[in-house]
Amino acid sequence: MKNYICETCGVQYESLMKEPEQCTICNEERQYVNPNGQSWTTLEKMTKEGYQNRFTFEEEGLFSITTIPKFGIGQTAYLVQSAGFNLLWDCITFIDESTIKKMKDLRGLQGIALSHPHYYSAQVEWAELFDVPIYIHEDDKEWVMRPSDKILFWSGESLELHKGVIIHRLGGHFKGGSVLEWKNGNEQKGILLSGDIIQVVADKNWVSFMYSYPNLIPLPAPKVREMANIVKELEFDRLYNAFHGIIKKDAKIAVQKSADRYIDALSGTLFDT
Numbered sequence: 001m002k003n004y005i006c007e008t009c010g011v012q013y014e015s016l017m018k019e020p021e022q023c024t025i026c027n028e029e030r031q032y033v034n035p036n037g038q039s040w041t042t043l044e045k046m047t048k049e050g051y052q053n054r055f056t057f058e059e060e061g062l063f064s065i066t067t068i069p070k071f072g073i074g075q076t077a078y079l080v081q082s083a084g085f086n087l088l089w090d091c092i093t094f095i096d097e098s099t100i101k102k103m104k105d106l107r108g109l110q111g112i113a114l115s116h117p118h119y120y121s122a123q124v125e126w127a128e129l130f131d132v133p134i135y136i137h138e139d140d141k142e143w144v145m146r147p148s149d150k151i152l153f154w155s156g157e158s159l160e161l162h163k164g165v166i167i168h169r170l171g172g173h174f175k176g177g178s179v180l181e182w183k184n185g186n187e188q189k190g191i192l193l194s195g196d197i198i199q200v201v202a203d204k205n206w207v208s209f210m211y212s213y214p215n216l217i218p219l220p221a222p223k224v225r226e227m228a229n230i231v232k233e234l235e236f237d238r239l240y241n242a243f244h245g246i247i248k249k250d251a252k253i254a255v256q257k258s259a260d261r262y263i264d265a266l267s268g269t270l271f272d273t
């Protein structure tokens with residue numbers, strides 16, 4: 001029995017006698033099946049192949065953790081350290097002894113929270129190793145490929161995990177798509193960790209909102225307005241996406257003006273095409 005991992009999206013499956021026929025996460029319009037064919041790996045194989053995790057100090061109370069060389073989607077996870085509460089925001093597939101040691105040196109973990117299914121990766125391995133709960137919105141329950149007692153499905157529109165550390169459901173990219181508001185980060189000015197529910201674009205003063213990023217499928221205007229209206233009420237000045245895309249300041253304004261531009265572009269009033 002093995003917990004196979006899809007090499008394209010990095011999601012680990014429940015323990016099986018043989019490789020799954022296909023990857024449910026990739027076989028869907030928000031992702032894609034590798035044009036060279038579906039392929040699988042395991043954590044043991046990845047360790048032998050020399051994968052490593054790199055920890056980067058981003059700012060007071062915030063580290064990013066990324067696998068080298070790039071694996072799967074290539075996202076980064078964030079360790080948020082807020083007043084004695086350590087949360088892993090989003091997750092990455094690879095984990096080894098050196099990662100466990102480094103995490104312990106950084107005072108371990110109290111929980112893992114996920115923005116959406118593309119980053120479920122090997123979340124259950126991480127949760128079991130640190131004996132912590134995983135917070136996933138119940139609207140995305142069907143996308144969990146490795147069930148576990150560690151997973152706590154939350155419901156409603158927001159959940160405070162610790163004082164000033166709050167997950168908010170925005171939907172959009174996925175129905176349960178969520179962002180993390182960390183009020184005490186960035187010298188009390190607040191940080192929003194957005195996964196790719198809100199995506200930082202090439203021009204670092206702007207963001208975008210898509211149903212599918214690899215296949216460039218936009219979201220409807222009313223949904224984008226709804227997402228922007230929720231974010232308007234949150235306390236933050238800086239935003240981090242899942243790929244080291246950072247809006248360093250005035251991020252709250254950036255989200256609102258980006259939603260306006262997006263909606264104008266969809267309605268055809270913005271450009272002469």
Ligand SMILES: [Zn+2]
Binds near residue numbers: 007009024
């Ligand atoms: Zn996959």
Ligand SMILES: [Zn+2]
Binds near residue numbers: 116118173196
């Ligand atoms: Zn995604």
